Amino acid sequence: MTLAPVPPVEDPLDPLDEGDLVERARSDRDAFAELYRQYLPRIHAFAYRRCGSQPLAEDVTAATFETALRSLPSFTPKGGGFGPWLFRIAANEIVDHYRADQRARGRKGHRALTLLATPATAGADGEPGDVEDHGELLAALDLLNPRYQKAISLRYLTGLSHADAAEAMGVTKPVMAVTLHRALRALRRVLDVPDSPPETEEVAS
Amino acid sequence: MKELDQRLRAAGKTPVPPPDPAFAARLEERLRAGVLAPEPMLRPARPARPTARRWSPAVAVAAALAAVVGGVGVLRDSGPSTVRVTSPASTPPPVESPEQLATTTSTATTAPKPGVTTSTTKPAVTTSTTKPTTQATTKPTTESTTKTTTKPVTQPIQPKPTTTTSGPAAGPATLRLESRYKDSTAKLQWSGYGGKDFAAYLVLRADGPAEPSYPADRATTVVATVTSQWSVSFMETISDPPGRRYRVVAVDSERRLIATSPAVTPQPFA
Numbered sequence: 001m002t003l004a005p006v007p008p009v010e011d012p013l014d015p016l017d018e019g020d021l022v023e024r025a026r027s028d029r030d031a032f033a034e035l036y037r038q039y040l041p042r043i044h045a046f047a048y049r050r051c052g053s054q055p056l057a058e059d060v061t062a063a064t065f066e067t068a069l070r071s072l073p074s075f076t077p078k079g080g081g082f083g084p085w086l087f088r089i090a091a092n093e094i095v096d097h098y099r100a101d102q103r104a105r106g107r108k109g110h111r112a113l114t115l116l117a118t119p120a121t122a123g124a125d126g127e128p129g130d131v132e133d134h135g136e137l138l139a140a141l142d143l144l145n146p147r148y149q150k151a152i153s154l155r156y157l158t159g160l161s162h163a164d165a166a167e168a169m170g171v172t173k174p175v176m177a178v179t180l181h182r183a184l185r186a187l188r189r190v191l192d193v194p195d196s197p198p199e200t201e202e203v204a205s
Numbered sequence: 206m207k208e209l210d211q212r213l214r215a216a217g218k219t220p221v222p223p224p225d226p227a228f229a230a231r232l233e234e235r236l237r238a239g240v241l242a243p244e245p246m247l248r249p250a251r252p253a254r255p256t257a258r259r260w261s262p263a264v265a266v267a268a269a270l271a272a273v274v275g276g277v278g279v280l281r282d283s284g285p286s287t288v289r290v291t292s293p294a295s296t297p298p299p300v301e302s303p304e305q306l307a308t309t310t311s312t313a314t315t316a317p318k319p320g321v322t323t324s325t326t327k328p329a330v331t332t333s334t335t336k337p338t339t340q341a342t343t344k345p346t347t348e349s350t351t352k353t354t355t356k357p358v359t360q361p362i363q364p365k366p367t368t369t370t371s372g373p374a375a376g377p378a379t380l381r382l383e384s385r386y387k388d389s390t391a392k393l394q395w396s397g398y399g400g401k402d403f404a405a406y407l408v409l410r411a412d413g414p415a416e417p418s419y420p421a422d423r424a425t426t427v428v429a430t431v432t433s434q435w436s437v438s439f440m441e442t443i444s445d446p447p448g449r450r451y452r453v454v455a456v457d458s459e460r461r462l463i464a465t466s467p468a469v470t471p472q473p474f475a
Binding site for chain 2: 029030032033036037040041044045048049054057058061062065066069133134137152155156157158159184185187188191
């Protein structure tokens with residue numbers, strides 16, 4: 001079964017409008033509900049891609065918005081605005097969930113469960129291999145340290161730009177690039193994927 | 206690396222099912238109502254009960270010495286004025302100046318956050334000592350900087366609890382409260398409550414002309430919860446101490462009022 005991709009949010013908020021809405025949301029629940037409706041599909045999609053199951057995605061989504069509502073009075077908008085901040089909360093909730101899960105089940109049990117809990121969707125072209133690959137990637141991601149997990153998740157699974165992903169991480173763009181490079185290297189080691197041959201060798205062959 | 210990058214990008218574009226509409230609606234309702242899951246970082250409120258005192262060896266030795274010296278002093282001196290076992294009319298011991306106490310106590314001088322228990326930490330123990338005989342042995346005029354030095358002739362022994370009722374009385378008992386300040390440090394000292402139903406002292410503060418009340422109203426802040434029955438002092442750093450009013454109440458494990466002091470305004474140290 002092929003599912004339609006997540007539709008883009010209709011009339012995404014203009015950054016200036018979003019800033020105004022965020023200010024109102026500090027004291028107005030209706031304004032916060034508007035932000036919630038705008039970001040729910042993206043946060044849920046991120047959580048689903050990262051966790052691989054609907055119940056977990058819902059837990060993470062609920063925890064994310066509850067934390068956002070609780071912390072909104074102290075939120076200071078920066079370059080990317082509300083979105084990167086919200087994704088940061090979601091990434092933290094996911095890390096916390098996996099920490100707790102690993103503590104409860106042990107590392108091997110957690111990895112086995114992650115491999116089993118592959119998304120019940122096919123890839124865009126219906127290749128079953130994509131499902132297995134996604135599960136393997138998730139399982140490998142879980143074995144990285146939380147900082148690397150967050151870097152990869154925020155960069156690849158949220159749809160955020162590099163700049164916004166860096167802001168969600170709370171670091172500058174150069175630091176984000178370095179962290180991402182190291183995270184990918186660590187992920188590659190976990191996946192036991194051999195290093196790509198140097199370009200010169202490819203040209204020679 | 207490129208291959209891994211491509212795999213991750215593909216994972217990021219994996220179609221996912223939309224959020225369940227029922228879940229989305231329930232969550233929105235909860236957010237609008239402000240019904241949030243308990244914040245895991247906050248410690249849940251527990252009924253206050255006396256905690257085991259933690260002694261450092263030095264404090265234990267000092268307390269033992271003070272008890273011996275105090276006992277010897279009591280035996281040597283005669284006269285009713287030197288021994289006050291129970292005295293409902295006794296006044297609380299004079300409040301030491303902050304400087305003197307700074308050498309003998311490590312009580313936090315910053316105002317604790319409302320609702321935060323302070324008495325379980327060492328500072329709360331060191332300020333009040335364990336035995337009443339050693340509590341108020343240092344007056345501002347004495348040279349000693351340790352609480353082990355006593356002058357029973359001039360020093361009233363720390364007034365013992367003003368009541369020995371074992372259960373909630375018909376009305377709350379009365380605590381004596383004295384409050385002094387210097388610069389931005391306010392110091393409170395009160396007579397202890399000796400009933401068996403004790404759970405905690407609550408230090409209450411209100412600003413301006415408002416009187417702190419218990420249960421705390423909007424104008425009242427619970428600045429400290431002291432769970433040690435023999436900890437009868439509190440100190441905080443706060444702006445404009447004379448513009449504040451304090452009250453100390455004793456509560457039982459159900460947070461029922463069992464003793465209360467009048468509301469007082471800190472007076473300047475002489």
